[in-house]
Amino acid sequence: MKRIGVLTSGGDAPGMNPAVRAVVRKAIFHGLEVYGIYQGYQGLISGNIKKLELGSVGDIIHRGGTTLYSARCEEFKTKEGQQKGIEQLKRHGIEGLVVIGGDGSYMGAKALTEQGFPCIGVPGTIDNDIPGTDFTIGFDTALNTVIHAIDKIRDTATSHERTFIIEVMGRDAGDLALWAGLSGGAETILIPEDPYDIDLIAERIKKGHARGKKHSIIIVAEGVMSGTDFSNLLKEKTSIETRVSVLGHMQRGGSPTAADRVLASRLGARAVELLMDGKGGRSVGIEKNVLVDYDIIEILKKPHKCDLDLYRLSQELSI
Known part of the structure; x- marks a missing residue:
């Protein structure tokens, strides 16, 4: 394999740029040509493809977002759209593709793998919901963003003696809410992977008030419900007035942490190694700090698992 492509797609995540940098420089180091596909699968279909040099990825390791840009593409969900993408790849002489x-x-x-085109998946999402890896690129940075927000909101919650509800991202996964809640000292955490008991939560808050605790932080994962909906539900049970903070897209921005930069560099480089070895249809990841790769078709059949031991620990420490 002498010529590969790289694209970023879906929601941006801090660390995508270091991953792109690693793919480009690892490939060039080994004598391969690299082509950047701009605007994700939409750019693949339209042929927005340019050759990348060493300087193309200079000074991006510290930048959030993705310099290759990203876009949603409904057309690529169809066989016709996928064939257009493959035709563009062949037109540019691209023999393998790294998808971040x-x-x-x-x-x-x-889908490209099933049609015979060699692809390597690199997990880049703040949701940490890709099977076959302990952590995804962007999760650590987003986690620290949420923790900083919790610390600031807690100052106000203490000053005004109020209960604050903080809604965090994560799609259908509770990892971001769980890790942020545990490290931020939240009194209650709601995640999609474990059913909540509103009566139990209300009782805990009432007991806290009875022993003189006049403020608390509740973290709600967006996959459970909105922070506003939970606020209304809690008010019905306790008559306690709450304030809601929806952190929103600030969680996806910002300079990637050192952990995300290192993870992105390792995974991006490993993706190139697999293509050089003639292996396509793989998903790279990290498990117990060891790089791993799995069949991308088979790994997507497995459900993402949240660490419920951490969830139970958070409940024990928030008494």
């Missing part, structure tokens, strides 16, 4: 993104991006890479 989350669940939707992986489905695109899976």
Whole structure:
């Protein structure tokens, strides 16, 4: 394999740029040509493809977002759209493709794999919901963004003696809410993977008030419900007035942490190694700090698992 492509797709995540940088420089180091596909699968279909040099990825390791840009593409979900993408890849002489993104991006890479085009999936999403890896690129940075927000909101919650509800991202996964809640000292955490008991939560808050605790932080994962909906539900049970903060897209921005930069560099480089070895249809990841790769079709059949031991620990520490 002498010429490969790289694209980023779906929601942006801090660390995508270091991953792109690693793909480009690893490939060039080994004598390969690299082509950047701009605007994800939409750019693949339209042929927005340019050759990347060493300088093309200079000074991007510290930047959030993605310099290759990203876009949603309904057309690529069809066989016709996928064939257009493959035709563009062949027209540019691209023999293998590195796809950096989350669940939707992986489905695109899976579709190309099923049609015989070599693809490597690199997990880039703040949701941490890709099977076959302990952590996804962007999760650590988003986690720290949420923790900083919790710390600031807690100052106000203490000053005004109020209960604050903080809604965090994560799609259908509770990892971001769980890790942020545990490290931020939240009194209650709601995640999609474990059913909540509103009566139990209300009782805990009432007991806290009875012993003189006049403020608390509740973290709600967006996959459970909105922060506003939970606020209304809690008010019905306790008559306690709450304030809601929806952190929104600030969680996806910002300079990637050192952990995300290192993870992105390792995974991006490993993706190139697999293509050089003639292996396509793989998903790279990290498990117990060891790089791993799995069949991308098979790994997507497995459900993402949240660490419920951490969830139970958070409940024990928030008494």
